[in-house]
Amino acid sequence: MDKKNFSNPVDLKSIKVTDEFWHREQELVRTQVIPYQWEALNDRVPGAAPSFCMHNFKVAGKMMREKQTKGKDYVAPTYTFRGFEALPEDPQHPDDDKFFGFVFQDTDFSKWIEAVAYSLTQHPDTELEKIADEAIDIVCAAQLDNGYLDTYYIINGMDKAFTNLKDHHELYCLGHLTEGAVAYYEATGKDKLLKAACRFADYVADYFGPEEGKCKGYPGHEIAEMALVRLYQVTGEEKYLQLSCFFLNQRGTMPKYFALEDEARAKAEGTGFKANEDPMSYSYYQAHKKVQAQDEAVGHAVRAVYLYSGMADVARLTGDEEMLAACERLWNSITREKLYVTGGIGGTHIGESFSFPYDLPNDTAYSETCAAIGLAFFARRMLEIKADRKYADVMEQALYNTVLSGMALDGKSFFYVNPLEVVPQACHRDDRKAHVKAVRQKWFGCACCPPNIARIVSSVANYAYTENKDTLWIHLYMGSVLTRRIGEKELHMKLETKMPWEGTAKVELYTEEAVECTLAFRIPGWCNDFRIIPSSGADVTMTEKDGYVYLTGLWKDGDCIDLDFPMEVHMLASDTRVREDIGKVAFTRGPITFCMEEADNGRNLHLCRVDKSRIQVGDKWNVSVEMSKELGHNMAVLKVPGLRQEESPMQQENLYTEYRPMKETKTELTLVPYYAWNNRGEGEMSVWIRI
Numbered sequence: 251m252d253k254k255n256f257s258n259p260v261d262l263k264s265i266k267v268t269d270e271f272w273h274r275e276q277e278l279v280r281t282q283v284i285p286y287q288w289e290a291l292n293d294r295v296p297g298a299a300p301s302f303c304m305h306n307f308k309v310a311g312k313m314m315r316e317k318q319t320k321g322k323d324y325v326a327p328t329y330t331f332r333g334f335e336a337l338p339e340d341p342q343h344p345d346d347d348k349f350f351g352f353v354f355q356d357t358d359f360s361k362w363i364e365a366v367a368y369s370l371t372q373h374p375d376t377e378l379e380k381i382a383d384e385a386i387d388i389v390c391a392a393q394l395d396n397g398y399l400d401t402y403y404i405i406n407g408m409d410k411a412f413t414n415l416k417d418h419h420e421l422y423c424l425g426h427l428t429e430g431a432v433a434y435y436e437a438t439g440k441d442k443l444l445k446a447a448c449r450f451a452d453y454v455a456d457y458f459g460p461e462e463g464k465c466k467g468y469p470g471h472e473i474a475e476m477a478l479v480r481l482y483q484v485t486g487e488e489k490y491l492q493l494s495c496f497f498l499n500q501r502g503t504m505p506k507y508f509a510l511e512d513e514a515r516a517k518a519e520g521t522g523f524k525a526n527e528d529p530m531s532y533s534y535y536q537a538h539k540k541v542q543a544q545d546e547a548v549g550h551a552v553r554a555v556y557l558y559s560g561m562a563d564v565a566r567l568t569g570d571e572e573m574l575a576a577c578e579r580l581w582n583s584i585t586r587e588k589l590y591v592t593g594g595i596g597g598t599h600i601g602e603s604f605s606f607p608y609d610l611p612n613d614t615a616y617s618e619t620c621a622a623i624g625l626a627f628f629a630r631r632m633l634e635i636k637a638d639r640k641y642a643d644v645m646e647q648a649l650y651n652t653v654l655s656g657m658a659l660d661g662k663s664f665f666y667v668n669p670l671e672v673v674p675q676a677c678h679r680d681d682r683k684a685h686v687k688a689v690r691q692k693w694f695g696c697a698c699c700p701p702n703i704a705r706i707v708s709s710v711a712n713y714a715y716t717e718n719k720d721t722l723w724i725h726l727y728m729g730s731v732l733t734r735r736i737g738e739k740e741l742h743m744k745l746e747t748k749m750p751w752e753g754t755a756k757v758e759l760y761t762e763e764a765v766e767c768t769l770a771f772r773i774p775g776w777c778n779d780f781r782i783i784p785s786s787g788a789d790v791t792m793t794e795k796d797g798y799v800y801l802t803g804l805w806k807d808g809d810c811i812d813l814d815f816p817m818e819v820h821m822l823a824s825d826t827r828v829r830e831d832i833g834k835v836a837f838t839r840g841p842i843t844f845c846m847e848e849a850d851n852g853r854n855l856h857l858c859r860v861d862k863s864r865i866q867v868g869d870k871w872n873v874s875v876e877m878s879k880e881l882g883h884n885m886a887v888l889k890v891p892g893l894r895q896e897e898s899p900m901q902q903e904n905l906y907t908e909y910r911p912m913k914e915t916k917t918e919l920t921l922v923p924y925y926a927w928n929n930r931g932e933g934e935m936s937v938w939i940r941i
């Protein structure tokens with residue numbers, strides 16, 4: 251590993267996102283999602299699935315207080331697990347002192363506080379910070395004296411804590427709590443939640459580990475691995491990194507820990523137990539092989555990319571070459587065989603998982619919003635190891651398409667599943683597509699995706715830039731103002747652009763004293779040609795490596811750089827092994843993938859196709875790009891020459907008739923950005939179009 255090129259995301263407090271596109275998204279999160287989510291966490295949204303998240307923390311806190319008054323003889327109640335704890339009679343006002351919701355309901359708070367933290371770096375808000383501090387007080391009041399903090403077990407009985415790592419998400423709760431706590435500390439300097447996360451992590455580090463007598467388990471749902479790395483980085487406590495390494499290196503060891511705990515539980519409960527001999531059944535949890543030996547992205551897609559993100563972090567920090575090689579193989583497995591053209595992953599709803607290579611159905615796709623977010627996490631971490639544009643290209647594709655399609659343009663409803671083809675009737679009447687919703691939902695019982703969108707959108711600048719002592723890498727072009735400290739000096743950088751609609755950008759530098767450093771600009775994979783031109787007075791050299799242009803030299807006040815990445819329309823075909831897309835094309839321009847919608851093109855989108863005879867003019871695609879505000883904000887819309895097949899006569903009785911050349915009428919197909927689909931009511935949608 252070439253440590254010289256390692257980098258870290260820049261401190262969010264040193265950047266302001268001024269970008270028209272992303273600022274709008276961040277404002278949606280700040281003004282709509284975060285307040286709405288707070289109401290949802292407190293079960294105050296009529297008609298939306300209740301969360302019970304804050305309720306659970308309050309109940310656990312109350313039990314802690316009772317414990318303190320009743321002394322050490324206090325015995326927590328015992329319980330039976332039902333996966334999702336039954337709803338109270340009045341779900342909006344649960345006055346029962348019970349736990350409600352999913353076992354990992356605590357993470358609704360953790361993701362919310364993380365989004366709040368990032369949002370505060372961009373837009374200080376004392377009122378919001380006060381609410382957040384009060385929420386933190388409620389959460390911390392629930393923590394056991396020994397540091398344990400998962401309300402499911404605190405309320406239901408600690409006797410069963412850590413007895414079902416496979417499915418009960420305690421370590422997932424630790425991971426999210428840690429991510430939220432680190433973010434809140436970094437944004438505000440307040441360490442109450444960070445201390446709580448450290449105490450929980452300390453408890454976990456005492457409980458798990460390679461030492462004799464310690465538990466040899468590991469998370470059933472990953473995230474603790476990367477979260478512990480963040481905790482290590484912010485505290486400097488080596489033991490958190492070691493715990494992360496331990497969790498990673500335990501996966502795939504024999505005997506399989508999950509089988510052992512299943513057996514122990516069966517014994518304790520007096521039920522029968524049959525060891526699961528099938529090693530592949532562990533692939534759902536990415537525990538089928540040692541992580542260093544894994545080469546195909548398998549199993550639950552969110553778990554997988556969270557794991558790979560943790561592996562990339564640990565590989566970088568410990569120099570584990572085998573782990574890094576596995577990350578590279580897994581990256582290739584995803585991006586060469588299992589990635590939708592929308593940057594989504596997870597081809598099957600069965601287990602919310604990756605399917606086999608090239609199995610990328612469009613209408614039954616799972617493509618969970620969280621999985622695309624996790625893919626961006628993985629990509630950013632690979633970029634931190636080595637700036638290679640292949641990572642940034644996919645990160646950008648995921649962010650601008652599936653991540654954003656997860657949220658309506660008004661920030662008020664969300665998709666969990668992001669299909670590439672929708673016929674509403676199929677969603678309503680075909681159970682095989684029951685997971686595909688024809689319209690975004692206000693909230694979900696399992697509300698993993700909306701808060702995940704909130705945290706990535708409000709921290710999106712962390713994906714745009716990484717830096718080390720010498721170099722600032724610009725991975726994504728996003729209007730922003732950034733300050734870099736280089737020794738005693740400060741370099742201010744202003745980047746202006748109209749991306750993702752125009753391919754140009756301008757960088758201006760301001761500094762009191764000339765500063766020596768490198769600015770590395772990604773040449774996006776979607777442009778065939780590019781120009782990066784420093785102003786004439788700039789005393790810099792230019793080199794190119796792995797899809798980045800490195801400008802090195804002494805930057806002076808007033809130096810600037812003009813960037814031009816021509817944004818052509820691309821008409822893409824898939825690898826022939828993707829059976830679903832044969833004979834079809836998809837359109838992209840810059841980072842944006844487009845789709846047809848019923849609102850523009852009428853019903854029965856399957857009757858439309860691209861008109862081959864008109865689609866090409868010289869060596870260009872005959873597609874016009876128009877800017878439109880019809881969907882609320884300015885966005886590019888594509889006009890593609892098309893044909894529409896005549897429909898069978900209504901009175902036709904035979905389902906099948908003798909073939910005759912079909913009658914087609916010329917039409918112009920209108921394509922909107924995929925992230926903006928389904929903002930005009932229920933209707934058909936298709937990314938891939940016949941040609």
Ligand code: FUB
Binds near residue numbers: 553602696
């Ligand atoms: O299990 C926790 C989260 O809920 C997962 O990451 C999502 O896929 C959903 O299953």
Ligand code: ZN
Binds near residue numbers: 619620666697
């Ligand atoms: Zn999700």
